[in-house]
Amino acid sequence: MDKKQLRKRQIQKLNENKHQVVIESQQLLEKLKKTPEWQKATSIATTISGPFEVATTPIIKAAQAVGKKVYLPKTMPKRQLAFIHFTSAEDLVESNFGIPEPVYDAGLVNQEPDLVIVPGLAFATDGNYRVGFGGGYYDRFLADYQGKTVALVPSVMQFEKADWPVFDHDIKIDRLILV
Numbered sequence: 001m002d003k004k005q006l007r008k009r010q011i012q013k014l015n016e017n018k019h020q021v022v023i024e025s026q027q028l029l030e031k032l033k034k035t036p037e038w039q040k041a042t043s044i045a046t047t048i049s050g051p052f053e054v055a056t057t058p059i060i061k062a063a064q065a066v067g068k069k070v071y072l073p074k075t076m077p078k079r080q081l082a083f084i085h086f087t088s089a090e091d092l093v094e095s096n097f098g099i100p101e102p103v104y105d106a107g108l109v110n111q112e113p114d115l116v117i118v119p120g121l122a123f124a125t126d127g128n129y130r131v132g133f134g135g136g137y138y139d140r141f142l143a144d145y146q147g148k149t150v151a152l153v154p155s156v157m158q159f160e161k162a163d164w165p166v167f168d169h170d171i172k173i174d175r176l177i178l179v
């Protein structure tokens with residue numbers, strides 16, 4: 001199946017299984033907290049989740065509760081991401097994509113947080129490959145990023161093998177956290 005078709009199917013499947021994704025998000029956060037990547041990180045990057053993505057508000061709260069700095073992506077020209085230090089939801093502005101984003105501030109950028117929690121729609125457990133929304137934002141960012149990456153994978157997003165074409169620019173995730 002091509003990636004475009006897969007995205008469409010996954011968005012539909014995720015919408016139909018929102019409740020399960022919510023329940024599994026809690027289990028995935030508990031597993032995330034037990035990983036060395038989380039425990040060692042003093043700075044983490046995540047997103048503001050959309051309606052059918054793994055819920056990230058609990059992740060942000062858990063990080064802040066133990067004094068980790070949280071960074072959120074701002075989409076930039078040329079499909080770049082800038083990770084901006086997050087302190088308050090009041091500072092976020094809705095993007096064209098419908099997701100609240102931080103406002104760009106050069107003084108708050110950190111392109112090398114210790115841990116990046118990578119969002120996606122589908123993940124293959126054999127090669128740790130992912131399919132995202134198709135902007136190529138994370139693949140471009142991860143091409144230069146040196147730190148650790150994890151992804152939280154509810155059962156609806158989990159595939160045994162990539163039944164989609166994998167390209168050279170597709171970056172493997174260091175650790176998939178499964179339910």
Ligand SMILES: Nc1nc2c(c(=O)[nH]1)N(C=O)[C@@H](CNc1ccc(C(=O)N[C@@H](CCC(=O)O)C(=O)O)cc1)CN2
Pocket residue numbers: 047048049050053073075097099119120132133134135136137138
């Ligand atoms: N919660 C969350 N935030 C996130 C991401 C994500 O996956 N989840 N992103 C992960 O990357 C980035 C935003 N991703 C985007 C992906 C695609 C387009 C985009 O340009 N879409 C096309 C229409 C889709 C299509 O290609 O058919 C458009 O608006 O023209 C915009 C942002 C950063 N923030």
Ligand SMILES: Nc1ncnc2c1ncn2[C@@H]1O[C@H](COP(=O)(O)OP(=O)(O)OP(=O)(O)O)[C@@H](O)[C@H]1O
Pocket residue numbers: 003119120130131132133134135136137138139140143169170
């Ligand atoms: N490192 C890169 N350099 C240049 N172009 C890239 C790079 N990575 C991805 N792209 C381009 O971005 C587009 C989207 O890539 P892909 O289909 O892999 O998206 P995705 O991984 O699902 O999306 P995202 O990373 O935004 O969640 C493709 O046209 C691809 O060629």
